[in-house]
Amino acid sequence: MTTQKVWVLGNGQLGAMLAHAGQPLGLDVRPVDIMNPTDDTLGLAEQDVITAEREQWPESATSLQLSEHPNFINGPIFARLADRFTQKSLLDELNVATAPWELVDNQTQESQLHQSYGERVLLKRRTGGYDGKGQHWLKQAETTTIPTDWRNEAIAEQAINFDEEVSLVGVRTQDGRCVFYPLALNLHQDGILMASIAPLSRLDPLQAEAEAMLSTIMNGLEYVGVMAMECFRVGDKLLVNELAPRVHNSGHWTQAGCHISQFELHLRALCNLPIHTPQVNYPCVMINLIGVDKDNRWISLPNGQLYWYNKEVRVGRKVGHLNLSAHTQALVQESISQLQQWMPEQYQAPLAWVLNEYS
Template sequence: MSSKVWVLGDGQLGAMLAHAGKPLALDVRPIDIMQPTDEQLPLATDDIITAEREQWPESALSLQLSTHHNFINGPVFGRLADRFTQKSLLDQLQVATAPWELVDNYSTSAALHAHYGARVLLKRRTGGYDGRGQYWLKQSENTAIPDDWRNFAIAEQAIDFDEEVSLVGARAQDGKCYFYPLTLNLHQDGILMASIAPLARLAPLQSQAEQMLSTIMQGLDYVGVMAMECFRLGDKLLVNELAPRVHNSGHWTQAGCHIDQFQLHLRALCNLPMHRPQVNFQCVMINLIGIDRDDRWLSLPNAELFWYNKEVRPGRKVGHLNLSVHHRVQLSDSIQQLKVWMPQQYQAPLEWVMAEFFRT
């Protein structure tokens, strides 16, 4: 294959896409589109364009990429980047999601509380991932809608969920869909801290999740990997967010599966043969958030380190660890060692991992 795959964005997802393309001899080129530039790329007519993010600033470079006729899923990114149009799509497709409405000039806190209860979550329509861009209306505190959020936010009913799960799947150009097992996720301050997959107790929800994500991908005529984050309420799932790209909660596939989410995405884009990824063993993914690299992590016999080579700042994703679960004793030993090496913010997530593996 002589065509190139260009990626709008050159963060860690773009870097991992480029890495995944090498065994297939795919020339994957992540592009920094966050800095204004008049640069033009040598795009060929048969080149393929994808994105590692839902939004990007407009520039000559980003326009050249996003208007290319092989920009796969071009109309989808903007539609899913806006929570108003994303939630509207879910309602249109009759895929379950939290009750919601647009916050406009006529919205009042009293009316929102009457519709959705004592606690109502406001979410900015665009941006605001990893816990940002959210505001709670609390009836007990008489909180008001911020004036500059009107028409730029949606209001959602607070969901008293049991836990958070996600499904990563892919749709091929022929319309066939392929899925990884459901992943159990733990968030702290709105940021994903740890994921576990697969878990036998989530298997009864797999077909429900696959049907929901299939409906979404087919409805959008989507090609490639998409992630669907859900709340679990008993034996029912509600969609929380959609991501039209490879996703943080799918990083475990790099260690646990014979085809990871990055290669599966490239296979779909390039119309290469696809099949359901084989799971080789359970895996735990630990996000590395705002902490310095510690080479002692590499001494763990079941650990793979992915370091993004970013400047370390509080709250910033700078890497992740994948821990292969060959047996629980080895996992327990690794988690106990990480508890010694990692700061306080990791103690609860590491305890959560252990509790999930040893729950009866």
């Protein structure tokens, strides 16, 4: 039997984790560097499968070989969801709840936006913004203005006074079946995900609503594979903030907490392998490692599982994550208390947030 090859547009940490997840399945997963492309021919075969670890990539001979392959799964969807204008338009077309918004064009006036959406209006670049980048606040009290080069390149969104942020990771199979992980509770700091907790029984009442929303989106796109949906919780309702047509940071907890990780689930869907609802072995806390040097004390924690990305450490850069199994409340409290002693100031608030959920 010929080994199935899966090529990944991108060779960052998500590509590496997909490759790792493919090994037990006997899949040959090959992440490809598309940021430093070459003119080399990749040697793609007709039966090979193509996926991506990111929504956008530079055009080159390498990326064209992959993106123009007939087995590039979800090919047109990446660009559609990478643009916030077309992503938001899709949500409106499907009647999936999201924050009120509009395109910022040449005629848009600040006064009109404040009249429509209130004293604080969030502008988001249509493409390229992530981890809090590509955002600009219009504040009526400060008479903030629309940046000149943002017209037709940004959307305006009503500021949402949300209670908390949650995300749902699900998968859709080639025959249209959808299965899901439990909702994750997320904490962002300066626009960057710092920690996720899943599952939490108090989020159970929101699970059916979230699954219905993501099912509508994946079915509407005829999507195949793992997709993540980030939401604001406002009371007992959810509003979609962003969609990611790929494995996602807030699903990293599944590597430790479930018998099938999001990475394996994605590969199973792409290669039409058997899929069933992932079994949660135990609750888990995921801590993102942002701009910090590797500390081997982390793996001295009895419930700690480290994923280090071997990237140059820079301020604000994701360089790894730490999964903590939450078998007992006491175990979480002990591990978080240790991390509070070992980790820098920017981690004190996120670690306290985790402790509060387990107090």
